[in-house]
Amino acid sequence: MKENEILTNATTWIKEAGERIVQSFQTTLSIETKTNANDLVTNIDKDTEKFFIAKIKEKYPKHRVLGEEGNGDRLEELKGIVWIIDPIDGTMNFIHQHRNFAISIGIYEDGVGKIGLIYDVVQDELYYALKGKGAFFNGVPLPKLTSVNISEAIIGLNATWVTPNRRIDPSILGALVRDVRGTRSYGSAAIEIAQVAAGRLDAYMTLRLSPWDFAAGLILIEEVGGVASTLKGEPIQLLEQNTIFISRPGLHEQILKNYLYGKI
Numbered sequence: 161m162k163e164n165e166i167l168t169n170a171t172t173w174i175k176e177a178g179e180r181i182v183q184s185f186q187t188t189l190s191i192e193t194k195t196n197a198n199d200l201v202t203n204i205d206k207d208t209e210k211f212f213i214a215k216i217k218e219k220y221p222k223h224r225v226l227g228e229e230g231n232g233d234r235l236e237e238l239k240g241i242v243w244i245i246d247p248i249d250g251t252m253n254f255i256h257q258h259r260n261f262a263i264s265i266g267i268y269e270d271g272v273g274k275i276g277l278i279y280d281v282v283q284d285e286l287y288y289a290l291k292g293k294g295a296f297f298n299g300v301p302l303p304k305l306t307s308v309n310i311s312e313a314i315i316g317l318n319a320t321w322v323t324p325n326r327r328i329d330p331s332i333l334g335a336l337v338r339d340v341r342g343t344r345s346y347g348s349a350a351i352e353i354a355q356v357a358a359g360r361l362d363a364y365m366t367l368r369l370s371p372w373d374f375a376a377g378l379i380l381i382e383e384v385g386g387v388a389s390t391l392k393g394e395p396i397q398l399l400e401q402n403t404i405f406i407s408r409p410g411l412h413e414q415i416l417k418n419y420l421y422g423k424i
Contacts (some may be wrong), residue, residue: 161241162270163290166220170277171288173215174263177208178281181248185258194203202255205229208247216243226399228372238271244375249250258282264350266375271398275347276379278354287354287380288394295338295383297358304385307410308362310418314342316352316364328424329365349404353377357384363415365391370401377406379399387412391424 184204189256193335209227210253213220216223220267223241225232244267249253259282267275276295278287278308287302295302321327322334337343344361346352349369355361357380374388388396391403393416403424407415 161274162244163274166267167275167277167288169215169219170265170267170275171286174265174277174279174286175213177211177247177263178279178284179213180253181208181263181281185195202248202251204254205248205251206231212243212245212247212265226324226371228370235399238268240270244268244371244398245380246350246372249350249373250346258352260346260348262348262350262354264372264374264376266379267376267400268375273375273379273382276376278350278376278380280351280354287357289357289380289383291379291383293383295357295380302358302380302384305357305359305408307408310339310393310411311341313340313362313408313411314344315340316345316355316361317343318345318366321365321367325367331420332423336415349373350377353406354380356386356408357381359384359408362411363405365403367391367403368401369404371398372385374402374404374406375389381406385409387392389416391420393421 178313181204206229209229209231213225213231216225223243225243225245226235243289246264248261249264253260262280265277265368266273274291276289285298322330322337324330352364354376378388386406387409388406390396391405
């Protein structure tokens with residue numbers, strides 16, 4: 161893989177896609193629901209994904225694309241070079257706020273994450289990582305993450321998981337919420353994972369994410385020495401929905417041991 165060349169092209173395309181999205185703010189959106197009334201997709205999501213696929217297929221015809229909106233390839237394995245793309249992560253924020261959403265691109269070779277990009281479009285903030293070469297925020301290297309105590313931690317967590325729901329006993333994560341310094345919810349998994357990589361959040365957890373939500377973020381987290389697993393502490397499966405627990409080192413082990421083992 162020509163990593164530097166691919167990163168350069170991906171950066172150009174992600175910035176161009178961002179400009180197109182911002183220009184769309186003045187247009188009327190076509191909004192559809194997917195699995196439920198809160199699972200939304202717009203014509204801009206679909207058009208942005210098609211934009212990336214056209215660019216990738218023109219420049220790299222042998223590369224495959226897994227996209228959230230289903231315009232790419234059907235994948236059962238990750239052989240070769242695969243781009244995993246979320247054209248707008250945080251669609252509800254995009255619709256309601258015109259901010260707090262991101263474009264997420266993870267590029268994998270034979271199942272190994274090589275390049276990750278998360279672009280907060282409205283803030284013009286680009287997080288990117290090259291395997292073995294570090295992670296960066298707007299071109300500035302991100303430092304390695306260090307541990308913090310649970311009582312000093314701020315975690316990204318949606319309130320859904322500490323109220324009655326179908327996926328988890330809310331008392332499990334409710335106990336953690338009582339013990340940490342604070343919680344935040346941005347409404348975009350990609351942004352929240354990037355915030356952990358940048359040291360602005362200490363951990364992020366959720367009960368359900370798809371590959372395009374976390375593919376780029378996993379590469380960022382690895383490059384800054386963070387830890388990523390399911391809520392059971394198991395490896396994340398790249399082509400499946402997973403529970404996700406991403407954290408600073410040390411804190412990850414503390415939370416698993418004290419709150420999650422044997423309860424999830």
